[in-house]
Amino acid sequence: SSSMASAATPKYNSRSLENDSIRRSSRDGFTRDLCEEIPRLPGETRITDKEVIYICPFNGPIKGRVYITNYRLYLRSFETDSGALLDIPLGVIARVEKMGGASSRGENSYGLDITCKDMRNLRFALKQEGHSRRDIFEVLTKYAFPRSHGLPLFAFLNEEKFPENGWMVYNPIEEYRRQGLPNDQWRVSFVNKRFEMCETYPSILVVPYHSTDDDLRKVATFRSRNRIPVLSWIHPENKNVIMRCSQPLVGMGGKRNKDDEKYLDIIREANGQISKLAIFDARPSVNAVANKATGGGYESDDVYHNAEIFFLDIHNIHVMRESLRKLKDIVYPNVEESHWLSSLESTHWLEHVKFVLTGAIQVADKVASGRSSVLVHCSDGWDRTAQLTSLAMLILVYCLITACVNCTVFKLESNTSPCFFQRIGHGEKNHADTDRSPIFLQFMDCVWQMSKQFPTAFEFNEQFLITILDNLYSCRFGTFLFNSEYAREKEKVMMKTLSLWSMINSDKGKYTNPFYTKELNRALYPVASMRHLELWVNYYIRWNTRMRQQQPDPVEQRYMELLALRDEYVKRLEEMKMTNSAKLTSPSASSSAPSQMMPHVQTHF
């Protein structure tokens, strides 16, 4: 057919060469029944199906049948037997639009256009006769946006069973106890037990020992949305703390609040040092000043004598949303090939990642260097603040990561409670909501950048991060639903839904990084220079069929084999030593030998 020697300009396309061989091999086993039942989760019910043409941006129009359940959209092709062409949780859908009208001309010009939250769009063409798209449009809108139609989210219908219970992974009291809290400087307060002080905070807070609940209530009046400074993390050695809160309500008139000033002083003194309290305002300083117009502001030096304020220049959620939109423009459906790097630069996405990482490094360094405690806030203290405190902990608290793969991010994030509902818009049809923003994605990008720079330091792998992001939208689990502990408790999320960690914990091997080495006992400061930041191609460009999977799996598999081999040799060495020592020493002494020997076993061979 296509002969290179005769073609005017032969093209090289790695993917077509591969597809070729895949298609060849799959044709041999062509026995699949097209009407076969589609995969379903327990609790998932089939709503409708329809013959459509899927306009694949990479391979052109494909005829098939689309099935819609109360959880997913599933497309099976008539032409190939390669199983599902699409299998997408409806939660991923951000918007459904009609494309073309009853009178539009041209092939495949009538149908549906679907925008997804995970960096892709879908387009289906339907027959023009008889309003064929009306019912499917209605079903999709209804089940993709159940909350706008008075329906429950799928997480509340999901009847899956897992051997592990992910809701048990995180227990705030346990977590604080591990950090040595409460102690003589810090106490647990139940002032927010019924969320009466602050709706968006958890019920259990750690605050200075010397501040009473009354003091806290007074401070709350001076902080945006009553989000008072509370403890996120305490350094195990120097006892410096990371506190988080929202902006002070300074306003245009430059209001002051004695209780707030005193409270910050108590925090400063809690670590027994007399240096100034470092306040990291995540915003650019102009934004912080501008916030005064709407009643907010920042802690100025002339009022807070014992504090130093640093601005971290991280832009707000709207800037981030716009940046990601630009990124999508250059990677989907086609990658902007000419001047790829310049185009990437013009999205500013990596630059924003850099600012977040840089901010986190500064926070971590301040706390670790032993000079002072830090207070982190932005405007409301739940986007940029959450990113910064979580990342700073990720840098410093390696042991938290190693403790358990699966709950890491959860611990960090539930602690800082970013408003997932508002930012992701679970089950809501209002796609243009200005509260939507890729804050959590950006945080995960930062984590990925760190895992690239420290490939042996994290127990989880890339698949873990991608799975979390996919389930951030899927609405299959309750983990990321609702904005706060208050809302989660009101909706009985823990009783009525499953935790994502139940699934992940039940299949840990899949999400474990084989290169992980436990010995790494130090803070991990990433290099936040643009030269060392990379675009997370396996996430942002994963739908592009021309993007080769970089074969991480065979490497990991090989490494696992080597690890197994090492373990076997270590074991054999152990046994030989045992036999040896049994010969040399009395039986009573040799019984304790194995455990003592362990640390001496070297792995060089």
Added chain:
Amino acid sequence: MEFSELIRTGRAEALLLPGPGQSTVRGTLCITSHHLLLSAGHGSPSDLWLLLHNVDAVEKRVAGNSGTITLKCKDLQVLQLEIEGLGETLDIASSIEALSSLESVTTSYPFFFRPQSLRLGDAEDLYPPDHFYQQVALETDAWRLSTVNRDFQVCASYPPALVVPRGIGDEVLARSAHFRQGGRFPVLSYYHSTNGTVMLRSSQPLQGANRRRCAEDEELLRAALALGGQRGLVLDTRSAQAVKQARITGGGTEAKAAYPGWKRLHRPLERGRPLQDSFVRLVEACTDPSLSMDRWLSRLDGCRWLTHVKEALTTACLVAQGMDREGVCFLVHGAEGTDATLLVTSLAQLILDPKCRTMHGFQSLLEREWIQAGHPFQQRCAHSAYAQGRPKHEAPTFLLFLDCVWQLSRQFPLSLEFGEGMLLALFEHAYASPFGTFLCNSEKERYLCEVKTKTHSLWSSLNQSKERQRFCNPIYSPNPLALWPSVEPQSLQLWAGKVSFPVPLPALSIGSALTGFLPTPNSRPFPPMDSST
């Protein structure tokens, strides 16, 4: 020549300032005929041994009674030395300048380097001239080994033994050579055993403005096509416009009418000056400490280095695809046929032939398609990215090849037996080495300088078990398939291994985790052992 005449000061007290990945060394600085030694005394492990030939540029600054010398090396490392004494600083700087710019091959360090673990000439049997022919002969008897060039009379840049179609006599080859620039007549570069297609390489035909023809050259290509299939494609690594220009000065390309069955394809690849400029700009961008961070990507884009990587890989993939999937034979050439041509032919083989991806096979490929094929290493690698002044014949073609191989190794992490360390070592040795492997511009020059009998081969060093382990890919598992890399821009990465950024990454990598399995590598692989001072 007496080296001592060039050494104005042999000794001074100096301090090596720490750079990325280096530690401070304070001690006595010594200049020998081939080395700079900075020693804290008693053979301390932090001693600095620098091959002077590795120095690309010397910058000196004096203040008061001391000075600073910055040595910018061909392997891209930068060393800063603080030297006591004004006179000493100036003398040492000028000694380094004089010794590092010596061009004589036979007085270069490889002629003095005598490691105890190696014997001279022990690599001679490693890749004998007919090694390639023996491999082809296992598959087919349609090709023969010609020694028409045994005394380098027919072609100065070709090796003595070449593989040509069996039915073509030496006199035809000699006539064809007359019709090709530099005498580089079409020879077999690769035989694709799965379908019998072949890849040839040559230089441009001397067609000229009046479109000369050469019956013997046409006969040669006709015979080659008859052996390898029915369809042939001449892949010219220049644009059609550049070919037109070349015709004015006596060059050109294969006219369609004269070579039935052969079609032509232009895939312009950058070479020479523009390629060297791209390299210089890349290193500038990477080492610029003042570069504002938000401009990094567009500056990297502006260097166009990754574009060159993409173009080279794409062209090689095109050739490989044509041979493997369409049964097309290829003749690859540009003008001289010693740069872009070799880049394409060697990469295409790496893509198609699993044998080239082993440690031994890769060395054999380099030996055959770069060293013996006459890539002028001495001219191309005379200077690296730091040298001041107008470049003459410098071009980082070989580095571009190594970069492309690195991209392959990233996309197919299991399929190459050698690791990144091997590619980095090859880059260093191509520019400055104690071994003779990359000396001179051709086999003829190497023969005249007696390189093979008077210097050690890099290959015999690399194949010692200790070195071999260092350069091996610990997760290699042979892959019998062709490697079809993604050449999309988002799939290509800057090979950071070869540049030292102002802020280096923490020294933690999967590589370092893997070396936990291996014995600790020797930090100084090639301690000098000469007695020439």
